[in-house]
Amino acid sequence: MDTNHIHVIFGASGDLAKRKLIPALYSLYVQNLMPEKFLIVGAARTDISNDGFRELMGESIKKFYRYDDFSKLNEFLKHLFYEKIQYDDINSYQNLSDKLNKFRVDKEINGNSIFYLSTPPSLYDVIPLNLALVGLNNESDGWKRLIIEKPFGYDLYSALKLKEMLLRNWKEEQIFRIDHYLGKETVQNLLVTRFSNGIFEPLWNRNYIHHIEVTSAEKIGVENRGGYYDNIGALRDMIQNHLLQVVGLIAMEPPSSLEPIFIRNEILKVFQSLHPIKIEEVPFVSVRGQYISSYVNDEYVKGYREENNISPESKTETYAALKFYIDNWRWGGVPFYVRTGKRLPTQVTEVVIHFKPTPHFLFSRKNIYEACNKLIIRIQPDEGMLLEIGIKTPGQGFEVQNIDLDFRYSELRNQRIPEAYERLLYDTINGDNTLFARTEEVIAAWKFLTPIIEAWKNNPDIPLYGYPAGTWGPLEANKLFEDKNITWHYPCRNLSDNNSYCEL
Ligand code: NDP
Ligand code: BG6
Numbered sequence: 001m002d003t004n005h006i007h008v009i010f011g012a013s014g015d016l017a018k019r020k021l022i023p024a025l026y027s028l029y030v031q032n033l034m035p036e037k038f039l040i041v042g043a044a045r046t047d048i049s050n051d052g053f054r055e056l057m058g059e060s061i062k063k064f065y066r067y068d069d070f071s072k073l074n075e076f077l078k079h080l081f082y083e084k085i086q087y088d089d090i091n092s093y094q095n096l097s098d099k100l101n102k103f104r105v106d107k108e109i110n111g112n113s114i115f116y117l118s119t120p121p122s123l124y125d126v127i128p129l130n131l132a133l134v135g136l137n138n139e140s141d142g143w144k145r146l147i148i149e150k151p152f153g154y155d156l157y158s159a160l161k162l163k164e165m166l167l168r169n170w171k172e173e174q175i176f177r178i179d180h181y182l183g184k185e186t187v188q189n190l191l192v193t194r195f196s197n198g199i200f201e202p203l204w205n206r207n208y209i210h211h212i213e214v215t216s217a218e219k220i221g222v223e224n225r226g227g228y229y230d231n232i233g234a235l236r237d238m239i240q241n242h243l244l245q246v247v248g249l250i251a252m253e254p255p256s257s258l259e260p261i262f263i264r265n266e267i268l269k270v271f272q273s274l275h276p277i278k279i280e281e282v283p284f285v286s287v288r289g290q291y292i293s294s295y296v297n298d299e300y301v302k303g304y305r306e307e308n309n310i311s312p313e314s315k316t317e318t319y320a321a322l323k324f325y326i327d328n329w330r331w332g333g334v335p336f337y338v339r340t341g342k343r344l345p346t347q348v349t350e351v352v353i354h355f356k357p358t359p360h361f362l363f364s365r366k367n368i369y370e371a372c373n374k375l376i377i378r379i380q381p382d383e384g385m386l387l388e389i390g391i392k393t394p395g396q397g398f399e400v401q402n403i404d405l406d407f408r409y410s411e412l413r414n415q416r417i418p419e420a421y422e423r424l425l426y427d428t429i430n431g432d433n434t435l436f437a438r439t440e441e442v443i444a445a446w447k448f449l450t451p452i453i454e455a456w457k458n459n460p461d462i463p464l465y466g467y468p469a470g471t472w473g474p475l476e477a478n479k480l481f482e483d484k485n486i487t488w489h490y491p492c493r494n495l496s497d498n499n500s501y502c503e504l
Helices: 013-028 050-064 071-075 091-106 126-133 158-170 185-196 233-251 260-272 279-285 420-429 439-458 475-481
Strands: 005-010 038-044 080-082 112-118 142-149 173-178 208-218 286-292 292-296 298-303 320-323 334-342 348-355 374-380 382-392 400-408 466-470
Touching: 005 013, 005 091, 013 038, 013 050, 013 071, 038 091, 050 071, 050 080, 050 126, 071 334, 080 439, 112 126, 126 142, 158 286, 158 348, 158 439, 173 439, 185 233, 185 374, 208 233, 233 260, 233 334, 233 348, 233 439, 260 439, 279 320, 279 439, 286 439, 286 475, 298 439, 320 475
Parallel strands: 005 038, 005 112, 038 080, 112 142, 142 173, 208 334, 286 466
Antiparallel strands: 208 348, 286 320, 292 298, 320 334, 348 374, 374 382, 382 400
């Protein structure tokens, strides 16, 4: 397949482009994974010259590219151009189209193009429509792909409307809905762990699993993204997409092959089997919170309502925790607990599979939590896996203690873990949409969350708990567990510090 192409990044003056996209493209270039001929055209309203754009992106690469290899930087920057546009002005798109045609002739690249929407979600309908109006969706001279960032819509209704609008002008195969969690090496490893090891499959079901936890904690607050975040909140920002995708990979049936369609179909089936939550159940299966000011390591940390571009009366949640079930034979009756939050003690994303305890306690165990074997799949940081098992404490009698069998990616010699965006951009260039969400998945995820969104919006009796910055969120989130001996797993930043005191 011809992968030479022009890559247009809308919103190229923004945070995502400079922190993730351009460094990821540079990384592909350094590894000789970019095609022989390519151009990157930044498109946004800010007035920047080609040289100014190259300078800005050069600085970003120096700051955000994780490795110390800048030998190809100047050569890479020659591929970058900038076009000032107005997102809602059709003339801008006509000019862009003319410019792309000129580049194509000059550089001998055919019509292959990627259009990356790295803008606020409010532009996800305007830009694709205008591109189509000037014919930039037309594949007669080469493939055309549209990458759309999350969140895809704001709720079920807006997602359906966006879907309909996009599909009027673009084919489903042309649309790449990015969820960067799917690009993470350790998220993909969920597939490999489950389906390349015969030992897990017999245990991976309601007969042996007590409950499953998925946590994505962030130490940072909302930073400079208040304008976006205050309209979105933790449920839409993280659970609707990233964390439900992780649940999909944990809960899916084995696909019959690695073809994208087979994998995506299995994940869709999981989303369609999520047990619907009734609006009156929402207070019992969900907890929301918002960070309040606090001192962390003796330093004052602002509360959410004191952050830039946040209303002092904001009711937006920065923490969300849910309990839910999956209605199928494998998972019937197994609770899934999912939580995410900003300004928690540390940055960590992990899955914890809690296996059922032995049917009869031969040895004394403090409680059921201690007696459950745990498999911890650490997505980030200190990526790896850990199995907690009980062993005999040396000495008299039969005291049992839990120890960890662990593997950490850092132990693999000469293996670099690619950034999620590297993998996803590489796949887009190569037309592989395995790791991109399909419309039906996005719609099914919104459908499942709609009662929670509505109840949180309309029922003032559902509390928004304040939690001090630097803590693990509202204590009320522990009430989601029926057994009071069971709590969330409180992870340390380093996997090897599991169950010990850790510096956060
Ligand atoms: P920014 O707020 O930095 O916006 C990107 C660019 O969009 C801006 O530089 C601006 O460029 C343009 N823009 C157009 N209209 C507006 C507007 N009304 N307000 C602000 N900017 C506008 O966003 P990010 O780069 O952080 O994110 C882009 C998309 O990527 C979002 O949808 C976000 O959800 C998603 N995302 C971001 C991540 C991140 O780490 N930043 C991570 C994962 C997803 P100009 O004014 O020059 O036109
Ligand atoms: C983004 C969210 O999609 O994911 C951010 O918009 C969040 O709020 C980020 O910080 C987390 O990504 P990662 O890769 O750092 O876990």
